Amino acid sequence: MKHDKTISIERVAEEDVNALYALLQASGLSLDGLNAHLSTALVAKEGGQVVGSAAMEDYGASALLRSVAVAAPLRGTGLGHQLVEAAIGLARQQQTQRLYLLTETAADWFPRFGFAPIPRAAADPAVQVSVEFTTACPDSAQAMLLELRK
Numbered sequence: 001m002k003h004d005k006t007i008s009i010e011r012v013a014e015e016d017v018n019a020l021y022a023l024l025q026a027s028g029l030s031l032d033g034l035n036a037h038l039s040t041a042l043v044a045k046e047g048g049q050v051v052g053s054a055a056m057e058d059y060g061a062s063a064l065l066r067s068v069a070v071a072a073p074l075r076g077t078g079l080g081h082q083l084v085e086a087a088i089g090l091a092r093q094q095q096t097q098r099l100y101l102l103t104e105t106a107a108d109w110f111p112r113f114g115f116a117p118i119p120r121a122a123a124d125p126a127v128q129v130s131v132e133f134t135t136a137c138p139d140s141a142q143a144m145l146l147e148l149r150k
């Protein structure tokens with residue numbers, strides 16, 4: 001379904017953080033540890049409302065993509081795709097070489113961006129100490145990797 005209203009993707013502003021958290025909760029995603037990485041969190045906004053998100057935790061050469069969510073009425077309109085592409089663009093800007101993620105629900109979706117499944121233990125140790133890896137995501141979550149630069 002095509003969605004015609006104008007949607008912007010931008011870094012989250014302080015006044016939108018609560019709306020971001022509400023979106024993540026409504027989408028069944030963890031908030032744990034996100035407050036330390038709000039400077040690299042993106043939101044999609046439509047008419048002043050937060051309707052999507054994608055956040056990145058920066059660990060130097062590696063980074064962790066997390067909190068990818070789209071408000072239920074807008075799912076299937078391509079917004080999730082735009083958010084992931086925007087987060088990958090941000091990672092490239094920050095010279096990230098390896099972008100990781102953990103997902104319980106979308107392991108079949110992320111390969112279209114170039115992510116490939118990896119054993120969790122194969123992730124960069126710098127990323128393995130993140131809250132997502134240590135406590136927020138259950139052991140069953142699939143780890144995935146997108147190589148941005150060799």
Ligand SMILES: CC(C)(COP(=O)(O)OP(=O)(O)OC[C@H]1O[C@@H](n2cnc3c(N)ncnc32)[C@H](O)[C@@H]1OP(=O)(O)O)[C@@H](O)C(=O)NCCC(=O)NCCS
Nearest residue numbers: 027068069070075076077078079080081103105106108109
């Ligand atoms: C996953 C999510 C962000 C996708 O956003 P979206 O805006 O609906 O995605 P898009 O419109 O860009 O893409 C739609 C396509 O992705 C596919 N897709 C969407 N979610 C998927 C999933 N969880 N697994 C596999 N494929 C999925 C759709 O079938 C559709 O496929 P098509 O292009 O072949 O028709 C959204 O469904 C969501 O917020 N889910 C709840 C939170 C979540 O699970 N986040 C991901 C874990 S970090």
